[in-house]
């Protein structure tokens with residue numbers, strides 16, 4: 101069983117197996133927050149409140165609390181107008197594009213191409229021919245890597261990236277570097293935890309080997325913003341092209357590909373109020389026109405012979421097969437929606453919200469927020485990745501969700517090299533969008549304070565031996581070794597402060613649907629969230645030990 105995929109669930113039959121011994125003394129009543137509402141108001145506070153009705157999904161109860169959705173850097177919610185555009189396509193003119201001569205197909209083709217034009221206008225490209233629809237930003241980057249990279253990079257050429265890039269930016273270029281013999285050069289961070297631009301300039305100028313610079317616009321972990329226009333100038337001076345990962349900028353601010361001067365830029369629809377399954381690549385027309393196809397198939401050809409084919413002009417050359425038609429049309433509706441609000445207004449509001457989030461988090465003791473302070477950068481994006489001393493980020497995220505309905509992210513956020521660079525393996529991340537409000541931030545902060553106080557109250561209550569026992573359990577689990585499991589069971593019972601039935605009984609306490617809180621110490625040592633750790637214990641108990649015991653295989657006593 102995959103540890104990552106494990107969800108903590110107690111089968112009903114399992115509850116009956118738990119003896120009703122008195123519950124251990126734990127602090128209860130965390131569900132109701134004493135959220136102190138701060139008097140601060142944001143200048144453009146109305147935006148969050150006025151747009152919220154457009155997102156019915158936000159108006160719901162999760163785990164008996166009102167949902168507070170703060171995982172927007174992973175994916176945004178979709179307004180009703182986008183949902184309607186999808187529904188209208190499938191309900192009234194669903195058809196394939198570019199091929200049919202009937203009315204439905206003509207209508208679908210018009211709307212699909214109109215969506216492309218909307219995206220082109222949104223990023224101010226010269227024309228819709230410079231916009232290629234892809235499955236997502238990741239596919240757009242792979243398209244450039246395979247179509248441009250394999251033909252234009254030679255052994256010894258350098259590709260410059262920063263250590264703060266997303267995996268979808270790093271991995272395709274690793275593959276291309278392995279195939280071509282080109283070399284990846286990574287720019288480190290400054291003391292303020294921003295990519296070191298002096299180092300970037302130095303790599304470009306001193307070595308004169310760079311063929312491509314691949315950078316984010318806004319970091320999905322650090323919240324920092326790179327001066328893309330300047331970097332493009334430096335890169336072009338040494339003859340290098342620039343690919344910008346704009347996944348975290350296009351949804352939140354005006355992005356103008358002409359002003360930035362980039363050669364390639366990618367973004368994903370699902371982070372900008374659009375549907376999943378579609379993203380786009382902007383490429384300068386002369387560069388796209390010089391590139392070979394990425395995938396072969398229908399739609400991307402002019403003529404097909406048995407031995408060879410001729411290819412269509414971009415963007416069709418890069419859109420083999422039936423595209424995500426409804427989704428692209430949905431993205432067009434998302435662009436209309438965002439443009440209706442105005443990217444300047446969204447950016448202004450989010451910058452205020454970002455500062456409010458940052459300042460509010462700073463009021464929490466023993467917290468480390470990654471990335472520059474708002475005063476140290478042009479502006480900070482409305483997201484904060486952080487760690488709290490001695491509390492695992494997965495526990496923070498689990499507890500916030502289960503106790504307070506607050507959805508944040510924990511993990512490496514697809515930026516493992518960056519986390520390693522920062523000296524941690526994971527972090528918690530709250531990320532906002534324009535439909536979030538100051539009240540959402542207040543609720544999150546109040547819930548976070550309660551969460552931290554809850555977890556820290558359990559620290560140190562278990563002996564090192566108990567910690568070691570659970571650690572050995574996990575090793576046994578990993579090896580799927582039933583004999584050792586029996587030994588572990590006998591062993592664990594010797595530790596009265598770590599009696600497994602108490603652990604499971606705690607999990608059954610109605611006021612707390614989170615489990616395994618007491619394993620905090622161990623989980624930190626093992627870099628596993630407490631709830632995941634206990635899920636493993638429960639899984640073992642239900643799936644292995646009980647059947648084993650019932651069938652008399654077990655030699656250990658229970």
Ligand SMILES: Cc1ncc(COP(=O)(O)O)c(C=O)c1O
Pocket residue numbers: 173174236237238239266268269316318319320345347348368379514
């Ligand atoms: C900065 C950044 N780049 C790239 C991606 C990849 O986006 P997608 O998974 O939609 O391709 C993400 C998504 O999390 C991101 O935040």
